[in-house]
Structure formats: structure tokens, C-alpha cells
Amino acid sequence: MRYNRTSKALVLSAALALTLTACGGGGGENPSASSGGDASKVITANSTEPQNGLLPANTNEVGGGRVMDLIFTGLVSYDATGKPVNELAESIETTDAKNYTIKIKSGQKFTNGEPVTAKSFVDAWNFGAAAKNAQLNSYFFESIKGYDKVSAEKSTLDTMEGLKVVDDTTFTVELSRPESDFPLRLGYTAFYPLPEAAFKDPKSFGENPAGNGPYKLAENGWKHNVELDLVPNADYSGPRKPANGGVTFKIYNSFDAAYTDLLANNLDVLDQVPPSALQNYKTDLGDRWVNQAYAGNATMTIPSYLPEFKGEAGQLRRQAISMAIDRQQIIDNIFFGAKQVAKDFTSPVLDGYSDSLPGNEVLTFNADKAKELWAQADKIDPWPADKVFTITSNIDGAGNKEYITAMANQISNTLGIKAELNPIPTFKEMRTLVGEKKLTGASRAGWQADYPSLYNFLGPLYGTGAGSNDGDYSNPAFDQKLADGLAATSVEEGNKIFNESQEILLKDLPVVPLWYQAVQGGWSENVTDVKFGWNGVPIYNAITGK
């Protein structure tokens, strides 16, 4: 799921967040037994207008994503802790992490009556990858053999050679290289199956999709910019059985309005307390709130193309800057204690996470050590006397300006150099600057996981030439570790190697990790059993009326 403009800035928090299973704030605990609830209640929840038509491979932001995840179901879905649970998959088997044989359950159907077969998956994935369909998530299929050909500009091909239908319930996937975490990805929106109807007229299908998930879109259910009405899908037989009579997503353009509605019990579930209410939401909502870590982090990129940050001196400078930042102080004073100091490059909710990687002391505030490292770097290559260390950030998201200014002041005070915020008015402009590699200093960054895996926090961001490697980081030793981790045949083995790769990152610091994100949410007096998932999205199907 992409990091959208508002969520990036507004998700200010994270208190305890030890692991996702250890329920966050303490106030947010709700009765675990769901007996006696009103299963016919229609839940209202906040959302944003989906950016595109509801097609799996074209939905890359939360507004559309949370709807897609309810009206479709893929081979697997993720439980609250991010563990994949089989939905349509009977089995996903491999011996070499490169060739997969996938068997699906039979007898399932889409809401338009078409059966869900192996072909529904193969066709949907081919459709998503092909350049001529211009689907935003097409890069998700890049590991599949033949992707390079269908995705090339002006390509008219529409099938990847790596996908083969064996029979109605079996298909095989051949990747272009071994990737042990491929099965973990299969719960992501891009990998959902599609019925034939979708390919005939993708545009009108996107307006009125026929899915196979626990819910379906009500008739004329998508009232643009107003609300989306979902009703339970009687044909669904998977593990996410709805405990309510439907979900209505109300479209809000500001979290303040949504929060006011929540206070008036005019909205049942809010997944983001606005910054203006962060100080008071716990008292406002009694025991109807949650504050728990989700799979996202905040970092500061120091691009490799900056001359002052190259070579040995550059490495020392990066470490010095990281140790000059007192993360806890910023969290306490600007985010009201609601985030968690980063100890690595990933997220504590992930399987394989470690808070004690060798070398992670570089992420702890240490003014003396920072000064010492900076002085060492100056001996090799003196920092120009009038040089200002800038941190570029868009300031249209609440809180950005405040925390980056604070960070710049800490760096300035500790290292005795000039440091300041380089404010950019909008997210759009910021992305352009970062994308064109025109930064003259550091920049605000962050990542929100698409699927729960350590690799998702490492490969796309720091691999040489990777899609979101905004700082142009490149280290062959790191690339080798990533490849080794992907070639591992078990997830545990892979995670071990990925953590070793992080030790390289902790020395090079292509980005300076700052903190882990957490979700602050709340619910009304009319609902119960509200829990939030590994990705900070409420588990809508489990919510029930009081």
C-alpha cells in the first residue's frame, strides 16, 4: 500500500508497540468474546475516495486498498499479526524457491456467478503486468519470468511465460530467480483473481467490481466522494466471515471531521486520530481507542550522490548525524510519546524482527561519539565552513515541519554545523525533487509495507537500482546478501540472512532510521470487537454491533 500524503504525516504515534499481539496502549483492550453482539449492524468507517477504479493491480493506496481487501480474496490473507492464512490456496509448494505449484480450492465463485479457477489468477496477473493495461501495481509481478517482455514500453504481449495453467485448480509459477518470500506476497491486493468480465471492460468493472471476498459492493454502492456501501457476500466461505451486516465507508477529506463524527457516535470506526486530538483522544474516548505499532517506519535519506557523504568520510558523517539525533526527545515532545525509537530498518511487527542487531548502537543518541566521528571525518575531508546540512520535506502534512526543524536543531547543536529544514509546499513537488535526484541534502522518507516481510523493507529500498532506492545506494555485498536471503528455502533461514544484510546497512546508513509508526484509532459506543491489523487497518469483518 502506498504511503499517501495524509497518512504519512498524520500517523503520529506509537507508544508501547512491543509486538502487535501485545495490545498497544492498554486502554484499547476490548472483550475478546464476541458472543451476544449484534451481527446485523452495518458498521460505518472512515475512508478516502479510491484513487482509481477497483481493479487489483491498479489499487495502490489505502482508500481503494481497504475496499479491495474486503470484496476480493486471494490465495492467502494476513491475520492480525501479519501471518499468511490460506484463503483460496489449498497448497503452495516449492522445492527451490523458484518454481511454485499452486493448488486452489474448488467450488468458489465470483459474485457475478463465474467460477474462480486457476485461470482467474493467471489471467489477472498477466493483465496486471502487461504494459498496455498501464496498471500502477505492475511492478509487483516483476519476479515472474517473462515480466520484462510484457512490461516493456509499447509491448503488445499479454502473457508471461512463467505462468501456466495446469488444470482448473492448479497453476504453476516460474520466477526469474529464487525468491523465498514470494508466498508471503500473495495476500497483497495486486495478486487477487479476476473474472472474465473484468478483461472485457476493465473500466466499468472497476466501477462495479464482481469479487469473491467476504463482502460485495451493494447495488450502486459506490457513491463517489460520499460513501461506499459493502454488504456481506453469502457465497464466501473463507476464514474472514463477516460478524456484521455490512460496512459503509464514509469518505472524509479531513480526519478532524471524522473524529468529530466519532465523538458524536455518528461514525463507528476511525483508523486515524488527527494530530489535533492526539493529546486528548484517550480521555475523549474512554476505553474505545487503540495505539499499536504497524508495519511502517520513518527515516531520513542521505543520498549517495552528495559529494560530502561519499567514501570513508561520508560513512563517518552519516554515523555522526544518526548519533546526533535524540529520537526519544522528539517523540516525547512533538508526537506526545506516541512512536517508538527505531532499532533497525524494518518494523517490529514483522516475523524475524530483531531489536539487537550488531551495530545498531549507531541509532542511539550519543553526543560525544557523534562529535568524535564528525571530527574524524573532517580530518579526511574537511566540511566546508559555510556548508548547510539541509533536510528536505514537504510541509503539507501535519507535524513534518516541527519534527524536522527539531532534528535539524539537534544536529546543529551536537555537531556545530549549520543544519536546517528545506521546506517544500506539497507532496507532489517533494516526490518530483526526490525522483529526479535533485536533492542537495537529506530528505524525509519512510516506508509502509505492502506485505509483511523483512525483504519488503530492504529490497525495494536499498537494492542497487531498485524502484524506491531514492538515494541511489549501491553496495555489492548488500545485494549479495539480499540474493542469498531470497534463495533460502525457508522463511526463517531467509530472515536470518536479511538481518545480516541489515548489519551492512547499519554501517553504510543509506538512510538514517528514526522511528516505527503506530496507528491511533478509536471506535464508537455502538460497536465492539474492534482490532487493528499488522498494517494499521481495522479488521472490519470482525467488528460487531453492541
Next chain:
Amino acid sequence: MITFTLKRILQLIPVFFGATLLVYFLVFATPGDPIAALSGGKPMSPAVEAALRAQYNLDQPFWVQYFLYLKNLVSFDLGQTFSGQPVSDVIARAMPVTARLAVMALAIEAVFGVIFGVFAGLKKGKIFDSTVLVASLLVIAVPTFVLGFVLQFVVGVKLSWAKPTVSSGAPWGDLILPAVVLGLVSLAYVLRLTRTSIIENKSADYVRTATAKGLSRRRVVVVHILRNSLIPVVTFLGADLGSLMGGAIVTEGIFNVPGIGNLLYQAILKGESATVVAVVSVLVLVFVIANLVVDLLYAWLDPRIRLV
């Protein structure tokens, strides 16, 4: 009068082209790449990027983009939003909501503004007059968003008299609160304008004559004083309809009204030229037509005014 109306309608054409060109250029000139923002920092394959650029003509220079836009406009095609919906549909959904809100706000400010203004003017210096003056000063001094949030919290959350935000379909009842907030500041101006005007006119010669003729007090006030006092008020209300339609961004934001203001704001943030230009053009039309109606009303209110 028909020639006058026709002339005014013809004047719309250059105004329309000027406005679209200017707005199109402003959106074009805002820094930042809308396609880069669409991907939200996640990777996007070059083929997809190129396809999206071509789809919205973003790969073309400004004049070509603008020309293509005009070309579609002639065939009543307002273009598409980045989400692939026709801009005309999007506007058709938002417009009635905003129109309803604006009309309600206008009605509230016209009715209450004129009534309070008349009484205050007739009883100048009395306790009612002073109270109303102080109250209107307060309303003008407090920014709309403060007023909006306070009323929303008190009426919507604490008292539960109305829903704090507008629900699906934007029913009239839900729009009362936002309309009050939207109309309140203008109400204060209307009230003050009416009051001043009434005070000026009530000592005019024709009023004394009318009273001397033995006409009823009611007829003197309504027909002689009020009708003559309404010209500045009508001018203000006419211009205000335009600002109420386009200037409701703050109010629509607070009460989550799915109207034109919200639409415009989101489109500007995304750099969606087609939507911004279309919405602004519609607002230009509203302004111009409102002004035309005001001019026609002048002639009715004061037969001495001739329209040429």
C-alpha cells in the same frame, strides 16, 4: 432589456476563454509532477508512467495541452480525472450539493439580514440596534473556521441537535448547520448595509411626503423606505452568491460536504488541470450570471435606472 441581456451573454465568451487559459496555465505552472505523486513514492514501471502521461497529455507542451483541452470542450467533453471518471460527472455530483448549500446560506443571510437591518435602522440608537451591531461585529471578527468548529462541536457533539457532518445524499436538514456558518459573516454585512441604507432613506423627502399623505406606517416602511434601500443590499447579495459557491472550501471541509469547494481543493492538490479548469469555469459562469441578475433587479427596484 433584451439587447442588454444578449450583450451581457456575449461578453461571457471572452471572459470564459480568458479564465480557462489563465487557470490552465496556473495549474500547469505549479511545481511538481502529478504522475510522480500518483505513485506515492512506490516504484512505477516506465511503461505505465509513459502511458499515464500520454493519457492526460502531460507529455505535451503547454499550448498543445491547452489546445487539446479546448478541442474536447467544443464537443462538451470536459476531460477525465486521474481516477478515470469524466469531469462532467464529478461536477454534476458536487454542484447540486454546493448549490443547495449556497442557496440556503443566501436565504438565511438575506431574510435575517434584511429583517434585523430594518428594525435596527428604524430604531437607531435603541437597545436592539446596539445589541445587533455588537453581535454582527463579533461575527465579522471571528474567522469562519473557528465559528464552524465551535458550532459543530456544540450543536453536533455536545447537544446532538444535528449531525456534525453531512450524511450521504446531503439532505436539507444536515445542511442547515453548514449553511448557517457559511451565511453568518455575510449576514452581518447585509444587516449593516440595510441598517445604514434605511437610516439614510427614512429622513428623505419622499418618505416625509408619504407619511404626510397619511399612508400607513407599514406601507411607508415596506414600499417607500425598504425598496429604495435595497439596491446596495442586492448588489452585495448578487456578488455573494458567487463567493458562497466557490468560497465554501473551509465550511465544506469542516462539515465534510461533498461539494464544489472540496472537489476544487483536492484537484488543486493533485494537479488535475481538467477538473480545476472546469470547476473554475463553472464558477465564472455563476459569477457572471449572478451579476446579470443583479443588474436586471436594479431596473425593477428603481425604475429610474435604464438598462442599455
